[in-house]
Amino acid sequence: SESEQNSAGFPPIFATLLGTQSDEITTFNQENYNLSLSTQWEIDLWGKIRQGRVAGKQQYLAAKYNYTYYQFSLTSEAAKLYFSIIEAKQLAANAEKKYGNAKIIFDLYTSRYNKGVISLKALQQSELMLNLSKSDLENKKSISKSLIREARVLIKEYPNLELETAKDFPESIPNLPYLLPADIVKRRPDLIASQYNLLASKALNKQALRSLYPSFSLVGSTGASSNVKDLLNDDFSVWSKGVNVFAPIFNAGKLVANKKIAKNNKEIAMLEFVNNLLNAYKEVESGLEFDRSTQLSLNLLKDNIILSESIYSTTFDEFEKGVSSIEDVINANNALFDNKNMLATTERIRIEQRINLILALGGGFTYKQ
Template structure:
């Protein structure tokens, strides 16, 4: 499976104390946009909401809220509108230009008898001009603008996918911090029991004060883990609130970290699925736009033919009847000497086209690397979690034995203390390994352009 892809704040009052955080809103009405990805070709749009695969309704709601309210999406949508207007402007250059004018003149003259006469003349006319674009300069410019529009839509989809992935990863990190806080509290409770036993034994003279001070030091060392975890949780909630397009607030919780579903990965994912990645589509369309711009720049070196025509009527008080006028003509404009401007523009466009080609190649190589890294992360973090889980179970059993021996007086407090430290380290490492594995799944979905379905895999294999 791993090698199958290797081939190809407004209104917020800030005070000096930390008060209660705003509760997470119950935004059950928020749904993800029905077409959260642009159709990039036959069979390419991602229909499945891949974040549902983790089986947590709260995560689904958070992603939907982020896709509806994140300001970065508004910026990306504005760039798409800008590119769409530019594409319409370039396409309009292919159409004739028609204008209407009604110039008027008012003339006065004196005759031989000293009598003044006034003549009012109006000339309504319609003027049309058209560039037949014999060498494709305007058509290529329009095609380049169209490719730029598609590239901007791909860039918007990159933002959408990044936001969904960031929310999913941030939520997993938040649940991991919750698990770390729970481990710290459970360990603190166990250390509290050990401290009470050590104090009672020291007061009765059964042991020296050395064990009491050691137990108290371990209790304080565990106690400081709780505010540390709470601070990390607050910062993570603030980061998620920013992704949701909201002011800092408490984030709702759903399934625990260990209850999140590990999505199944089909064996032998085809490399062609990578073509659905929006960043690859953006790079491809940027290359197409650069190539079309080069054709347009080369066509500018050739003669340009323009056709013009006008028709109108002269209305004047000096004549009893109007006089019709019309004209039809054409012009051929060919560059003779421009100081090398057109040739320099061609060279400039060639350089940009070459940059776009290398950028597309880099995007493709990056896609393969990200998929391979994500698949390796899913596999290796899973193996690591299994090993750490065995270590945690061994330390838990050792702690039971050490505690019983210490209470019975067969061993010193240091044996129990060392085992407690090892168990705490193993439990925290297990939380991190589980979070890393889930985050690797998110990274894999993002690397594959937003997930896959069995029908997608089967269609590409055919």
């Protein structure tokens, strides 16, 4: 019968010995909680950690002074752009006057040609001068507009052509002393940053050397392992303390290589500092010499403009009377405005060089005569 057999077909006696299949599973719960705290403090016996802290501080100061120098440089470039706009406007104004003179000559020659006084070749020469003057005027205007838009973008405004500037350059700038102290370049932020980089590289070199020495650390740990009820019971807590000593054995080659790299970086930083210092003195010396020579050039150009205006006026009067040729008028007109353009460019260069000199000196300065 079904009651005498199990599901596998074994007799009841074998089912008793082998056991019967059941869906019941016996389970039990065990809860265990751990609480631990570990500490480790390295003893800076050789000063390795301290040198790293010193290097970090020097690197921060170097970055700070580099940022200051970049701000200073950006301000200088903005000032140069401003005076470039003044120069461009003056060149455009000179080109417009030159075009006006060419238009007067062309109209005069057109009238003479219609009367049969001059040849077609002479009229064509005057027209050629007029077209060249017109082309030069448009180029000068385009350059001026481009610089104005660049300045508008620099001040974070829409690049239209509305920008107020002075019409002329400053009539005079402060005179320079004949003697300046040699340590005035120490005020330059980039030199200060270079010096801090050198100090940081020296500290990193010392740190790399001290990393070859054994390190000592104080270690300690405490904790407990039990159920929640007895977790804070002292009977279930454990603790330990001691001193760890680590010596570079397997990674000694890596540390030696790092030491060589740090030494090379220190030498590179030293060479960069010396090179930056010499370049600073060179910039100051060149700026002082150029500043004095530019003033002489300006005085000569102003005298040339007075002479050129007189020559052009005389030549044009003779041209109207038929005494001078059109070539004489063209040459006199070109000489006049070439000198005026050179004056505007020289004034802009003089101010740019003074800005460069201020940048080389690390800012403005005062002196007693």
